[in-house]
Amino acid sequence: MKKKLDLVIAGVGGQGNILLSRMVGQAASRAGMEVRISEAFGSAQRGGAVFSNVRLGKSYSAVIPLGKADALLALEPGEALRQSRFLTRNGLAVLNSRSLMPVEVLAGKATYPPIEIIRDLMRQLTSNLYMIDAAALAEQAGDARTANTVMLGALDGCQILPFQSDFLRESMISSVPSKMVEANLKAFDLGRASVLA
Amino acid sequence: MLITNHAIARAAIEAGVGVATGYPGTPASEVIEALGSVADACGMHVEWAVNEKVALESASAAAIVGVRGMTVMKHVGLNVASDILMVLCLTGVKAGMVIAVGDDPGAWVSQNEQDSRLYAHMADVPMFEPSSAQEALKMTRLAFDISERIQLPVFVRTTMKVSHSSGIVRLGPIAKPSRKAEYVRDIPRYKTQDVYVQALHEWQHNQMKSMRKLLPSLKMNKLSIKPGQKLGVVASGAAYNYSAEAVHNLGLQDKVAMLKVETAHPLPDEKMKLLLQRTRKLLVVEEVEPLMENYFRQLAYELPGGPCATVLGRRTGDLPGTSELSYEIVASSLANLAGVRISRDKNEASVRDAIAKVVPPRGLTFCPGCPHMGTFYALKLFARKTSKRKIANMGDIGCYEIAAFPPFEINDSSFCMGASIAQASGLSYAKVDLPIFASIGDSTFFHSGIPALIDAALNNAHVCVLICDNETTAMTGHQPHPGTGLTASGKATKKIMIEDIAKAAGIEFVEVTNAFDIMGTYRTIDSAVKHAGPSVIISRGRCAELTRREARRAGTIPEPYMVELEKCRGCMVCTKEFGCAAITWNSDMKKAIIEPSLCVGCGLCEQVCMLRAITPLRKS
Numbered sequence: 001m002k003k004k005l006d007l008v009i010a011g012v013g014g015q016g017n018i019l020l021s022r023m024v025g026q027a028a029s030r031a032g033m034e035v036r037i038s039e040a041f042g043s044a045q046r047g048g049a050v051f052s053n054v055r056l057g058k059s060y061s062a063v064i065p066l067g068k069a070d071a072l073l074a075l076e077p078g079e080a081l082r083q084s085r086f087l088t089r090n091g092l093a094v095l096n097s098r099s100l101m102p103v104e105v106l107a108g109k110a111t112y113p114p115i116e117i118i119r120d121l122m123r124q125l126t127s128n129l130y131m132i133d134a135a136a137l138a139e140q141a142g143d144a145r146t147a148n149t150v151m152l153g154a155l156d157g158c159q160i161l162p163f164q165s166d167f168l169r170e171s172m173i174s175s176v177p178s179k180m181v182e183a184n185l186k187a188f189d190l191g192r193a194s195v196l197a
Numbered sequence: 198m199l200i201t202n203h204a205i206a207r208a209a210i211e212a213g214v215g216v217a218t219g220y221p222g223t224p225a226s227e228v229i230e231a232l233g234s235v236a237d238a239c240g241m242h243v244e245w246a247v248n249e250k251v252a253l254e255s256a257s258a259a260a261i262v263g264v265r266g267m268t269v270m271k272h273v274g275l276n277v278a279s280d281i282l283m284v285l286c287l288t289g290v291k292a293g294m295v296i297a298v299g300d301d302p303g304a305w306v307s308q309n310e311q312d313s314r315l316y317a318h319m320a321d322v323p324m325f326e327p328s329s330a331q332e333a334l335k336m337t338r339l340a341f342d343i344s345e346r347i348q349l350p351v352f353v354r355t356t357m358k359v360s361h362s363s364g365i366v367r368l369g370p371i372a373k374p375s376r377k378a379e380y381v382r383d384i385p386r387y388k389t390q391d392v393y394v395q396a397l398h399e400w401q402h403n404q405m406k407s408m409r410k411l412l413p414s415l416k417m418n419k420l421s422i423k424p425g426q427k428l429g430v431v432a433s434g435a436a437y438n439y440s441a442e443a444v445h446n447l448g449l450q451d452k453v454a455m456l457k458v459e460t461a462h463p464l465p466d467e468k469m470k471l472l473l474q475r476t477r478k479l480l481v482v483e484e485v486e487p488l489m490e491n492y493f494r495q496l497a498y499e500l501p502g503g504p505c506a507t508v509l510g511r512r513t514g515d516l517p518g519t520s521e522l523s524y525e526i527v528a529s530s531l532a533n534l535a536g537v538r539i540s541r542d543k544n545e546a547s548v549r550d551a552i553a554k555v556v557p558p559r560g561l562t563f564c565p566g567c568p569h570m571g572t573f574y575a576l577k578l579f580a581r582k583t584s585k586r587k588i589a590n591m592g593d594i595g596c597y598e599i600a601a602f603p604p605f606e607i608n609d610s611s612f613c614m615g616a617s618i619a620q621a622s623g624l625s626y627a628k629v630d631l632p633i634f635a636s637i638g639d640s641t642f643f644h645s646g647i648p649a650l651i652d653a654a655l656n657n658a659h660v661c662v663l664i665c666d667n668e669t670t671a672m673t674g675h676q677p678h679p680g681t682g683l684t685a686s687g688k689a690t691k692k693i694m695i696e697d698i699a700k701a702a703g704i705e706f707v708e709v710t711n712a713f714d715i716m717g718t719y720r721t722i723d724s725a726v727k728h729a730g731p732s733v734i735i736s737r738g739r740c741a742e743l744t745r746r747e748a749r750r751a752g753t754i755p756e757p758y759m760v761e762l763e764k765c766r767g768c769m770v771c772t773k774e775f776g777c778a779a780i781t782w783n784s785d786m787k788k789a790i791i792e793p794s795l796c797v798g799c800g801l802c803e804q805v806c807m808l809r810a811i812t813p814l815r816k817s
Contacts, residue, residue: 012559022198022363029198029365036329038362039200040305047562047778060445061438062329062362065524067545081556089545101781102559106772108782109603113555121555124548144794 004057005162006064007155010083011075012100013050016148019175020073021052023152024161026171028056031163038062047103051083056162073155075134075148076100077118090126094154094195096134096147130154130195137190143180146187153191165192200363201355202227204330205269205297208337210235212293213372215264216242218252220644221673222271223306224360225299229269230676233685239371245676245685248614248644249274253281253296257350260294261387262378265341272300272313273613277645279316282350286320287397288387289348289404292376293341300356302484303521308594308611310520312486317352317462321401323408324352324461325417326433330364336459338369339415346411347404354461356484358435358521409463418465422454422475428535429472429506431489432482433458436522440482443528447537458483464492473497473504478534481510482527485519509534561599565779566745566755566797568667568712568738573600574775574805575718575736576634576663577607579726588632589624590663593617593646595638596672596740597665604776608636615645622649622658622731632726636663640670640678642695647702653731654703661725662704662733664695665712667740675743699733706730712738715804741797748797757796757814758803760789764810775805 007024011017018039025035038053038061053064066085071092074080080095087093097115104110113121122129132154134147141150149172155161156168169188176184199207206228209217219229229245236243242259246252249270256266270278275298282296298316301307317324325340327333333355340351385393412418422429430453432440437457444453454476456468469489472479473496481490490510497504509515515530516522532539563570580588592598592608593616600608612620621635637646642664653660670676677683682692699707706728710718718736725732748755760780767787771780779795780802782788791802793814803811 014564025198025363034365035198036362036364037198037200038358040361047559047564049559060442061435061524062364063358063435063438063524065442065446065528078557078559081552082559084552085549089542102557103562103776103778104558104560104603106776106778106780106782108769108773110558112557117555121548121552125545125552 003162005071005160006069007054007056007071007073008051008064008069008083008086009054009073009075010051010079012079013048015050015075017050017052017075020148020152021054023168023171023175024054027167028163030167030171033163034058036062049079049082051079053086071155071160073151075151077115078102078112080122081113081118084122084125087126090128092128092158092160093122093126094130094132094151094158095122096151097131098133098135130158132191132194134191137194138187141183141187141190143183143187146180146184149184149187150191153188154195156188157192157195198363199330199366200227201327201330201333201360203231204334204366205337205353206231207366207368208334209267209295210239211369211371212338212341213265214241214267216256216259217267217269218244218246218256219269220246220249220252220274221670221676222274222299223673224301224355224357225269225271225297226673226676228297229685230674233687236686243685245678247679249278250280253278253285257281257285257290257294259378260290260292260350261288262380263292263376264378265293266290267295267297269297270299271307272298272311273307273309275313275316277614282316282320284389285350286322287389287394287401289401290344290350291348293344294350295337295340295344295353296350297337297353297355299360300354300484302356305357308613310485312484312488313352313354314461314488315486317354318488321405322349322351323347323463324354326354326459326461328359328434328437330362331366333359334366334369343408343411347408349401349404356435405463412460412463412465417459418457418468420456420468420471422472423451426452426454426475427477428452429454429456429476429479430482430531431456431458431469431472431479433461433489434484436482436484436527439522439524439527440531442524443531447528447532447535449531449535449537452535458489461488464489466496469493469496470500473500473506476506479506479508480515480531480534481508482516482522483510484522487512560602562776562778563596563599564741565777565795566741566799567596568736568740569597569600569665570775570777571712571715571738571801572663572665572718572736573597573605573607574801575715575722577605578715578719579722580607583632585631588634589621589629590634590636591617591620591624593635593637593641595641595665596667597636597638600636604774614641615649618646618649618653618660618662621660621662622653622656625658625660626656633660634663635660636665639664639666639668639680639695643679647698650699650702650704650733657730659729660731661722662731663722664733664735666695666735666737668737669740669743671740671742675740695735704731704733706732708733709735709737712736713799713801715801741799745797755796755798757791757793757798758800758811759791759793759814761810761812762786762788764808765789766808768808770807771802771805771811775802777802
């Protein structure tokens with residue numbers, strides 16, 4: 001395991017992007033690591049593109065330089081393309097394959113690339129690519145709202161995080177409502193298994 | 198782990214603040230939010246004031262009678278508060294008074310990217326500039342002590358990239374709640390006029406002189422310089438972080454002298470002079486204006502024999518003259534000056550170009566179930582029926598600004614809080630030959646819309662003021678305002694009705710409509726425009742985010758709507774003209790589909806569909 005990790009989490013406003021970055025940050029902090037997080041939110045959360053930078057280990061700034069992130073966790077495939085600018089060549093990319101169409105596309109003023117094109121382009125940037133149908137796995141876990149936890153589990157399964165899995169589980173458990181812990185744990189494991197297979 | 202804004206709030210608690218006030222605005226909103234939630238436990242008065250001027254007036258009055266005060270706002274809020282600021286800097290305070298201001302270089306969520314450091318120089322009061330959450334805690338606590346010592350308010354300035362970053366923060370002990378207020382009549386100090394002002398202005402300059410003397414003992418503004426270093430970097434805040442990382446990544450640690458500026462005012466003269474004498478080139482990295490860069494040139498004149506270094510930065514074009522900086526911008530400028538080449542992989546660059554070409558745009562949209570969609574759809578229908586098929590609609594600051602973008606494109610401007618009403622009146626006085634509207638939110642109306650409404654009544658402006666009332670300050674994260682009947686701590690308080698204010702302001706046509714009833718709002722707009730003179734329509738509907746949150750808490754699930762596919766003829770009115778984010782277009786079937794997990798069941802699209810193809814899921 002590396003002592004340092006620069007991670008970018010990408011998504012659409014309202015998807016729970018910030019909560020995820022804080023879960024990873026909390027886990028690293030529990031593991032005794034230094035953490036800096038930078039969040040792009042504000043009015044940007046009204047259905048706009050949102051991303052956060054998570055820097056584990058010693059760093060100078062909360063902002064990751066372009067092309068230097070070790071990993072990209074994308075809650076939406078189009079947003080993976082947008083934030084791939086941060087990802088280093090052959091860095092880890094974990095993508096939710098479920099698209100959310102922007103209003104510009106719905107209004108017929110722009111086009112959204114087919115998922116196959118997204119996969120091909122991402123694969124040209126990195127051979128270390130995972131596409132996860134998080135919504136399907138979340139439903140399998142018993143609650144459609146656990147899609148983010150599926151993604152978190154998938155990231156953990158890629159064994160790139162510089163701390164043990166239990167820290168992440170703990171911070172996830174402490175961030176979700178108590179009656180949803182069971183479904184989230186199941187979602188986490190399903191996500192984890194999906195990349196290990 | 199704390200976000201910088203929470204670290205600032207924590208510092209206020211540790212410093213024993215008695216009165217904390219503010220007005221919501223990204224990137225500063227989280228400070229008062231956090232304090233509101235612990236107000237009772239800390240024995241602190243915490244409020245979302247009606248605007249920034251009121252906020253600074255009340256908190257600084259507390260500081261004048263010996264109770265520590267804090268006011269928090271975004272950069273443009275400081276314009277509103279500047280009226281009191283420019284006098285407060287003359288009278289000073291007795292107890293510590295800190296003004297925390299959040300700047301937005303790049304204007305990501307603001308109407309401009311003004312640099313608050315210039316205010317510290319104009320008012321001539323100290324300003325600290327942290328670059329991380331930990332520093333924010335430390336410097337804000339220090340700011341209270343310094344303020345008390347030199348009896349002037351002290352600024353803590355953060356920029357968006359710092360305000361919204363988090364890190365591990367070591368906390369300090371919490372002070373006993375603030376001291377007891379002591380009211381002392383001191384007319385020469387607080388009745389500013391004529392002879393008193395001259396004395397106060399001189400006093401203020403003396404206080405700043407003592408601040409300059411105090412500066413070296415504060416151990417701020419770290420300078421690292423070694424003999425032989427010909428290149429120097431001077432930076433502050435987020436720009437310092439980019440610079441430090443760039444120096445490291447370019448392997449220039451031994452070659453570059455570095456000054457981290459933490460006091461934007463007063464600037465560290467001696468350290469800056471040393472750099473001017475010892476280096477050959479000085480790159481000044483700051484957001485946004487070339488404040489330090491210009492100050493260096495000023496200092497150069499004070500050096501016997503003149504400076505040795507050439508000062509470079511935003512003014513000389515070595516860094517861009519506007520906008521937010523980034524690691525990439527700083528690294529490339531630094532590499533250029535140091536003669537280091539940054540290599541690029543051509544194949545990688547072409548892949549990245551190919552990706553950039555297909556990235557779909559994703560602009561701001563109204564949330565599914567937003568009441569503003571109903572209001573602006575009604576306004577759009579009205580505009581189409583006018584003789585010129587056009588209206589003029591002056592906009593304001595808030596979520597309803599999104600009506601400027603597709604598919605509405607009916608919000609023509611946004612200047613500053615409350616501007617819409619007087620601007621609309623101005624169009625009327627200038628005899629613009631169109632139906633004239635001002636659209637303004639509920640919180641914005643309370644903030645600074647009221648004087649302009651009185652003005653419109655007095656001068657009989659022929660304008661229709663459309664108050665988009667979603668019962669919260671939505672854009673900045675649902676803070677309460679005078680119309681919500683809630684305090685910053687979420688307690689019940691007096692609820693002030695916008696319609697009462699409008700009537701009291703002398704407006705004869707005042708109507709409240711249901712924002713979720715498109716035709717009802719349309720008819721009200723139609724009769725308001727026919728009214729000779731100013732009119733007010735309060736288009737009221739609860740913010741969809743609040744509705745969603747309340748439903749989640751109550752354990753209820755909103756009843757979504759659905760498209761009856763056999764009735765849908767694919768006219769696309771619901772996707773192209775209305776554009777709710779919960780409605781998607783299925784290009785295979787050539788029909789609209791409602792995504793049930795996003796739909797909150799507001800029923801607006803049912804009214805928009807002329808074929809009655811949209812119905813509640815439950816009914817069908």
